[in-house]
Amino acid sequence: MPIISPHKTNPLIDGRQSDRALAVRRGVQKLLSQMGAAHVPELTLANGRRADLAAIFRDGTIWIIEIKSSAEDIKSDHKWPDYFDYCDQLFFATLDDVPQSLFPNDAGFMLADARGAAIIEDCPVQKLNAARRKAITLRFAQFAAKRLHLAELAGYNVVPEQN
Secondary structure, three states: OOOOOOOOOOOOOOOOOOHHHHHHHHHHHHHHHHOOOEEEEEEEOOOOOEEEEEEEOOOOOEEEEEEOOOHHHHHOOOOHHHHHHHOOEEEEEEOOOOOHHHOOOOOEEEEEEOOEEEEEEOOOOOOOOHHHHHHHHHHHHHHHHHHHHHHHHOOOOOOOOOO
């Protein structure tokens, strides 16, 4: 099922995310844009997992950001290690009322709200091999192009950013 439906008011919101998670997503997306990364929410990976946010930087580096909106959200998540094979760096992002001590030490950590985000704890870079990087980059590009097309079908005026 596509994330975007031409029948909804906003084709970028599919109704699965809480208001808290959407606030974190907006803040992280602002940070990623400031850092020069292209990013998409809800990218389905080859293993069937869906990354809350995937970002590709100009040098080809790939990040996955897992958004956790509450302590219960991180405590009940056991799938996050499945993302390591699809990124150079994995980060968790949450609001300031969720204790950082609940998050694993082998991933990065961001604090965010709807106004922005900050990287609190960086994480080690685990470079993807060339074949995996190419596959993820192609998946990212196809996903982004399809989402753009669906947004245009829904009547959104989509103007490409000039770099």
